[in-house]
Structures are given as structure tokens and as C-alpha cells.
Amino acid sequence: MWLMAMMKEHLLVSEGAMLEDLKKDAQVRMTKSIESLRHDLKKLRTGRAHTSLLDHVMVDYYGSDVPINQVANISIQDARTLVVSAWEKQMVPVIEKAILNSDMGLNPVTAGEVMRVPLPPLTEERRKDMTRVVRQEGENARVAIRNIRRDVLGDVKQLLKEKEITEDDERRMHDEIQKITDKNVAEVDKLIEAKEKDLMEI
Numbered sequence: 001m002w003l004m005a006m007m008k009e010h011l012l013v014s015e016g017a018m019l020e021d022l023k024k025d026a027q028v029r030m031t032k033s034i035e036s037l038r039h040d041l042k043k044l045r046t047g048r049a050h051t052s053l054l055d056h057v058m059v060d061y062y063g064s065d066v067p068i069n070q071v072a073n074i075s076i077q078d079a080r081t082l083v084v085s086a087w088e089k090q091m092v093p094v095i096e097k098a099i100l101n102s103d104m105g106l107n108p109v110t111a112g113e114v115m116r117v118p119l120p121p122l123t124e125e126r127r128k129d130m131t132r133v134v135r136q137e138g139e140n141a142r143v144a145i146r147n148i149r150r151d152v153l154g155d156v157k158q159l160l161k162e163k164e165i166t167e168d169d170e171r172r173m174h175d176e177i178q179k180i181t182d183k184n185v186a187e188v189d190k191l192i193e194a195k196e197k198d199l200m201e202i
Contacts, residue, residue: 018159018164018165019156019159019165019169019173022152022155022156022173022177023152023173023176023177023180025152026148026149026152026177026180026181027180029148030145030148030180030181030184031184033141033144033145033148033184034141034184034187034188034191036141036144037137037138037140037141037188037191038191039055040137041134041137041191041195042055042056043055043056044130044133044134044195044199049076049077049078049079049080049081049082049119050076051074051075051076051082053082053104053119054068054069054074054082054084054099054102054117055067055068055069056102057098057099057102058098059071059072059091059094059095059098060094060098061091061094068084068095068098068099071086071087071088071091071094071095072084072085072086072087072091072095073085073087077116080118080119080121081116081117081118081119082116082117082119083114083115083116083117084099084108084114084115084116084117085113085114085115086113086114086115089113092110092112092113092115095108095115096108096110096115099115099117105120106118106119106120122199127199127200130199131196131199131200134192134195134196134199135192135196137192138188138189138191138192141188142185142188145181145184145185145188146181146185148181149177149178149180149181152177153173153174153177156169156170156173156174156177157170
């Protein structure tokens with residue numbers, strides 16, 4: 001009898017641990033989707049200078065592509081100008097070329113080892129285009145989060161089918177995963193709203 005009780009308790013513990021792991025996995029994967037969205041939104045240029053604007057610019061450093069911030073210091077001169085200071089003199093033309101070839105329409109002005117990168121003002125049309133891109137990125141992130149929810153709930157259903165968990169466990173997990181999903185979707189909405197506001201500021 002005592003052994004049966006012990007086994008039952010052990011089963012409950014491992015059941016709880018399995019469900020806890022599934023919840024954690026869902027949260028980790030959804031957080032990654034949000035981080036990916038943040039990264040993609042950073043690439044979209046607003047009218048103001050941010051040092052992160054050049055984050056995705058890759059520079060050919062002796063045959064290896066490296067992020068620009070590994071070969072130069074990036075700072076803000078004013079609201080519309082970035083300053084890029086190369087750490088090695090011979091890298092100046094390479095960095096300049098990388099900025100010119102980025103998909104951001106930037107034209108650096110070089111003096112010695114320092115490049116000033118003026119940000120052209122955004123036209124109304126460009127703002128609208130970028131707002132569309134931002135909304136699309138947001139939708140992609142929401143879809144990714146919902147797909148994670150679907151996967152995890154599929155795993156939960158499988159556990160129920162294999163009698164590893166009870167129907168009550170399944171219902172509770174369904175509610176908890178939905179809460180995690182809603183929280184992450186709300187975070188996406190917040191990021192999109194902030195970026196749109198940023199784009200619309202003159």
C-alpha cells in the first residue's frame with residue numbers, strides 16, 4: 001500500500017515537471033520570436049539617429065564578414081547624424097562601401113578615419129511603406145507565437161492520449177498556455193505601436 005502511494009506521488013511529480021517543462025519551453029520560444037522581431041524592427045530606419053541603425057551592416061574584415069560595431073565605434077553627432085570611427089585606417093573605405101551598399105539609402109561623408117552618416121528625412125510615402133513593413137513583421141511574430149502555442153497544446157493532447165496526464169491537467173495547461181500566448185502577443189502589439197509612432201514622428 002505504502003509503495004503504491006509512493007509510486008502515485010512520484011507519477012504526480014513527474015507529470016507536474018513535464019507540464020512545467022512544456023510551459024517553460026513555450027515561454028522561451030515565444031521570447032525568441034519577440035527578440036527576433038525587436039532585431040528586425042531595429043533595422044527599419046526612423047527619422048532619428050540611433051547607434052543601432054547600423055547593427056545589421058556587415059563589413060568585410062580581411063575576408064570575414066563581421067558586424068560594423070566590431071571594426072568601428074558608432075556614436076550620435078545630432079538627431080540626424082551618426083558618426084562612424086574606424087579602428088583601423090585601412091578599414092575606412094571598406095566600412096564606407098558597406099554602409100553605401102546597405103539597403104538604407106545612406107551616404108557617408110568621410111574625413112580621415114571618421115565618417116559622418118547623415119540620415120535623409122523620411123518622405124511621407126517612405127513612412128507609409130515602412131509602416132506596412134512594420135505591421136507585416138508584427139503579423140509574422142504573432143503567427144510564430146500562435147504556432148508555438150499550437151505545438152505545445154499538441155504535445156499536451158498527446159500526453160492526455162497516452163494517459164500521462166488527466167483531462168483536468170489538459171484544461172489547466174490549455175488556459176495557462178493561452179495566458180502566456182496572450183501576454184506575448186500583447187508585447188508584439190506594444191513593439192509595433194511604438195515603432196509606428198517612431199516612424200510617424202517628423
